Amino acid sequence: MKISEVSERSGISKDTLRYYERVGLILPVNRTKNGIREYSDLDVRRVEFIKCMRSVGLPIAVLSEYFKLVQQGDRTIEARKEILIEQRAQLIAQMEDMQSTLDMLNYKIGVYEQAVLEKEHEMVLAAV
Amino acid sequence: MKISEVSERSGISKDTLRYYERVGLILPVNRTKNGIREYSDLDVRRVEFIKCMRSVGLPIAVLSEYFKLVQQGDRTIEARKEILIEQRAQLIAQMEDMQSTLDMLNYKIGVYEQAVLEKEHEMVLAAV
DNA sequence: CCTTGACTTGGAGTCCACTCCAGGTGGTAC
DNA sequence: GTACCACCTGGAGTGGACTCCAAGTCAAGG
Numbered sequence: 139m140k141i142s143e144v145s146e147r148s149g150i151s152k153d154t155l156r157y158y159e160r161v162g163l164i165l166p167v168n169r170t171k172n173g174i175r176e177y178s179d180l181d182v183r184r185v186e187f188i189k190c191m192r193s194v195g196l197p198i199a200v201l202s203e204y205f206k207l208v209q210q211g212d213r214t215i216e217a218r219k220e221i222l223i224e225q226r227a228q229l230i231a232q233m234e235d236m237q238s239t240l241d242m243l244n245y246k247i248g249v250y251e252q253a254v255l256e257k258e259h260e261m262v263l264a265a266v
Numbered sequence: 267m268k269i270s271e272v273s274e275r276s277g278i279s280k281d282t283l284r285y286y287e288r289v290g291l292i293l294p295v296n297r298t299k300n301g302i303r304e305y306s307d308l309d310v311r312r313v314e315f316i317k318c319m320r321s322v323g324l325p326i327a328v329l330s331e332y333f334k335l336v337q338q339g340d341r342t343i344e345a346r347k348e349i350l351i352e353q354r355a356q357l358i359a360q361m362e363d364m365q366s367t368l369d370m371l372n373y374k375i376g377v378y379e380q381a382v383l384e385k386e387h388e389m390v391l392a393a394v
Numbered sequence: 395c396c397t398t399g400a401c402t403t404g405g406a407g408t409c410c411a412c413t414c415c416a417g418g419t420g421g422t423a424c
Numbered sequence: 425g426t427a428c429c430a431c432c433t434g435g436a437g438t439g440g441a442c443t444c445c446a447a448g449t450c451a452a453g454g
Contacts, residue, residue: 175432215380229368253340
C-alpha cells in the first residue's frame with residue numbers, strides 16, 4: 139500500500155507519516171526498487187494504533203519508546219506492559235478532569251439558559 | 267492577593283499568569299501604587315476557571331474570545347452560551363475518543379498479561 | 395546605607411508536533 | 425517526447441503555549 143492510500147485510510151497526512159518515520163515512531167517502511175514506500179499490513183495496523191494514541195495526546199516520545207521495545211522482542215513484554223499501564227492511568231486521570239470540567243460547563247450553560255429566559259421575559263413585559 | 271500567592275494557589279506559574287495577561291486572557295489586573303499586581307477575588311476565580319478549561323485543552327484563543335464577550339455585558343449572553351455549548355460538544359467527543367482508546371489499552375494490557383503468564387509457565391516447565 | 399528578596403518589563407528562547415517547500419526522479423497517457 | 429502525476433529528500437517554517445532572562449524598581453531588615 140502506498141503512502142497516499144495509508145494517508146487516506148488513516149486520516150494522517152503524508153507529510154506526517156513521513157515525519158513519524160523520520161523521528162523513529164514508525165520503523166523504516168519497505169521500499170519498491172525506485173525508493174517508494176510500500177506499507178505492509180503490519181505497518182498499517184501500527185499507524186492505526188499510533189493514530190488512536192496520538193488522538194488522545196499520548197506523546198510521540200512515549201510511543202517511540204514503546205515501539206523500540208517491541209523491536210527488541212519478547213523479553214521486553216513486562217516493560218511494554220508497564221508503559222501501557224502508566225498511560226492508562228494518565229488517561230483515566232485526564233478523563234476525570236474532563237468530567238469535572240464538563241460538569242462545570244453544564245452548570246454554566248444552565249446559568250446562561252436561565253439568564254436568556256429572564257431576558258426574554260423582560261422583553262415580553264416591555265412589549266406589553 | 268499578590269502574584270506569588272495566586273500562583274501557589276492555582277498551580278499556574280507566575281510567568282504564565284503574566285503571559286495570560288499579556289495575551290489578553292486575563293484582563294489587566296489592578297496594581298498597587300508602585301506597579302505591583304493585586305489580584306481581586308474575581309481575578310482569582312477567573313484564573314481558576316481558566317485553569318480548569320486549559321487543563322482539558324481548551325485553547326487560549328477561545329477563552330480570550332469568551333472573556334471579551336463577558337466584558338461587553340449582558341447583550342453577549344447568547345454568544346457566550348454558544349461558545350460553551352460548542353466547547354462542551356468537543357469535550358464530549360474527546361471523552362468518547364478517550365474511552366475507545368482506553369478500551370484498546372485495556373485489551374492490549376490483557377494480552378500482555380496473558381503473555382507474561384505463559385512465559386512464567388514456560389519457565390516453571392523449564393525448571394522441572 | 396546597603397543588601398536581600400519580591401516584584402516589574404520587553405523580548406528572546408524552547409518544546410512539541412507538525413506542515414510546507416524547493417528541487418529532483420520515475421512511470422504512465424496522449 | 426513531453427506533460428503530468430505521485431512519489432522522494434533535507435531542511436526550513438509555523439503555531440501554540442509557555443518559560444526564561446537581563447535589567448530595573450522598591451520596601452523592609454540588619
